[in-house]
Amino acid sequence: MQAPPIPDNERQRLLALNSLDILDTPPEAAFDRITRLARNTLGVRTVLISLVDANRQWFKSRQGLDATETSRAISFCGHAILGDGLFEIPDTHADPRFADNPLVTGDAQIRFYAGMPLRSRDGYALGTLCLIDTAARTLTASERELFRDLAELAEAELQRREQLERVHLRAIVEGTRAGLWEWNVQTGATVFNERWAEIAGYQLSELEPVSIATWQTLVHPDDLASSEALLNAHFNGETPIYELACRMRHKQGHWVWVLDRGKVVSWTEEGRPEWVMGTHIDITDLKESEARRLQTDQALQSRERLLRTIIDNIPMNIYVKDRSGRKLLANRSELNQLGIEQEADILGKHDRDLYPEHLVVKSDQEDRAVLDHGETLSLMENESADQHGQPLWYRVSKLPLRNQSGDIIGLVGLSIDVTEERNIKHNLHRQLQFLSVLNDIAADTKNTLNARLNRALALGCEHLGLETGIISHIEQDRYTVQWCQAPASMSLNAGDVFSLGDTFCSLALQNDGELVIHSATGTDYQRHPCYQLFGVETYVGIRLMVNSQVYGTLNFSASQRALNSLEENDLAFVRLLGHWVESALEREHDQQQLLQREARLRVLFELSPLGIALTDLSNGQFIAVNDALVQQSGYDRDTLLTMTKRELSSGLSHQIDQQGIRESAEKDQIGPVEVKVKHRDGHQYPANVIGLKVSDVDGSRLLWTVYEDISDRRRIERLKSELVSTVSHELRTPLTSISGSLKLLAAGHLGEVPAAASKMVSVALKNTDRLILLVNDLLDMDKLIAGRMPFDLQPLALQPLLATTADNIAGYAHVHRVTVTIGEVPPVNVKVDAYRFEQVMANLLSNAIKFSPEGETVTIDARTTTSTVTITVRDHGPGIPEAFRAQIFQRFSQADNRDNRQKGGTGLGLAISHSIVQAMGGDIGFESRPGLTEFRVVFVRV
């Protein structure tokens, strides 16, 4: 079998067929007349007007057949429309194309077929008029002619439909308020009706002559493109009609919305669209209301979203119930509190499903008040509990929810969790309470310590709601009640002593110094002696530290459980109270110590042999004076206390006073300075004054002054000076006689002295000389110490000074069989007192000679730096013993006391030399080892 091939112009053919809108329409008499006529005149069993659709052939009119359509693939007409004229199959059985066709072999038993194509006005073969019979036959020439005529009739009928389409449409459209347009796509010819123009605000005549350009200028440019796209889609058969909502510019300038619909109503022979007809409907109102509705919808939606967001994020529980108490809405906060994830899970539920019964009863009553009486409930605090059983407090408002007509349709519930606020308020109240208690105690300065501590305990008991308060003193295992407040029935008194281990305080001391027992019953504390012996049920205690040592405890207790359970605040209260007790005890302790110390100091003050006064620095007035000052100055105490420091010590002392005060501005210590104190009897006496500035507790500046009467010391010094002077005179006078006599004797001026006597004379003379030296040295020493030795410092050439020194000592050296040589001495000047310089050199040289072995040499050298001159005296004696070196320049020091006798010397020489050199601005030192000792004197070079 051969299926009918698809014609080349199939697409256009189908468009043309479709444009007739004829497929699947009811039978029409015009077509049925033709088929009936054909059947009767040509004597065939079946006559059909068959229209070949894409996949089927559909029969617009049929005679002798029940089926309305068959598949195109097995159709004979599919073949028939391919040719120009009659398509005739005299005997299907003989034709290989159809012999095995199911219509041939099946029930239809088609043996004969003849078909004439029916064409559209554009020439497309839309279908056929066909004849079918079950017996083979051949049409005669006249029969064929008749058949052709009939086919032309059918074709004309089809083409008439094409024409009718536009006319009908126009008629239909005119009946509506639609604008009508017709456009010949190929020629550009355009027809608009009056309404078309009217929609855009024109009279048709104003627009004429019209063309497609008329439309193109009026349409909104944005819509033109989509209009063209949609038209092309329709031309290509992709859409059955062209439809577009677009804007046209109204004559008055605004835009009007137009629903533009159109359809190709005829096609060219090449299959191109020819006539398109369409309508314009003014949909401006529709568009506007649509836009308004859209806006309103969006606004509503966004408002609802906003509300929902607020509702869900507000820190407040919000719910809505209907009249029967079912939840219609619950916000996030409400859901969270109920522990419910999804709002959906709660909607429609009643409070009974969510809360315990007793809460529901109360809540229901409230709800009824709102729902039935329209009351607004607010500022109520409801109690409920969280998962941990802690009380939760809410501020709840319930408002009726009404519809537009004012009927109550439900209620809105708002509740805020005010638990924290309440807790804060509560704590604040407690804190204020105990702060005021503490303040009362601390501010109490009128009463004694005992009274204040007892009051503190009483206030503490009252505040904590406990019956017993104790301040204990603990030493090792001994617990002494120092102060207490207790019910009379307990007969607890200050001074009572317990074993520490029997008290809860022993635990408090171990436990970081704090212990709180809310209730001992049912806990391990029940086995503690404190519970066993004294039945202490509730206890709060802290360790007391006084001066960094454990003093004892502050504790409050009761034999029954406290009315209010002890809170953290209460421990803080006890701590603060403890701090106050500690500081009160510390103050007391310090005061005791202070009193003791003051008593001791007062003894010192009163018994001191030195005069002591306390002065107000601001005015110099005496505040306190001791006996010694009273006696020293001759005034009585009361008179002294009316005087100022300046009145007591005036004149020269005033100046020193000023200096003292000036110093005191920077330093707290003044002096020591020497002042003249005016005695009551008018004479002045010298006193050494030392001052120490102190600040009194009230911040005033005070001055402690110690007056040491030094008139005795002065007298003694004077006496000593006179004594030295007298002694030296009184000693020297006889020494002069003795020495003179002996020298005259020894020199033989008084005649020949026998040899034995001569020896004794020289012994006497030698010791007289030593006595003279001693007297001289003592006098020098005295002057040096008193600073009264005069120095006549002159720049002098060193060389001659040393030469004189060496000459003067030569005799002494000769006696000891020691040579004195002057080594290298640069020609420099030194600033010295010549006599004292010689004294120093003589001392050093005589020492060197004294300790040199016989036959040795003592050498004098000098060397210089840019600023100094160093003179050295070197000997080869045994050296200075190690033990003696440190004290070599001290008075009356000699390495070996026996030296006095053996070597001569007073033991003052080096001490005097040392003092003299220093007084002349120089220095003296030495270096010594066995066999070589070197003394060095350094002076400033001139």
Add this chain to the structure above:
Amino acid sequence: MPLNHVMHVEDDPDIRAIAELALVTVGGLEITQCASGAECLNALSNRIPDLVLLDVMMPGLDGPETLRQLRMLPGMSEVPAVFMTAKAQPGEISDYQALGAIGVIPKPFDPLTLADQVRQLWDQAQLSSG
């Protein structure tokens, strides 16, 4: 002019004796000795010495006071005076020089050189005045 006649004023008789030996016997000088300032002032009315050697510490008129008074005597205003003292040591002569002495000889003095010391001071004074 060589030194010839020295008036020695000294309250201590032992020292006077030694000084006499030292100045006369050892030194070859002529001396007049007085036991006090007052005696000295009296003696001066008889004879004007070349030089006065005065002890400083004496009962009654002491050395400096004696010097002050003798300066007021006729012919005595220019006579050189030398102090002898047990109170001072050599080198501390400025105080005494201020009183108008040409020098100080400390006690104890060396009787063997006393005359030489006095002559030396005399010579110096002669030089500076001459």
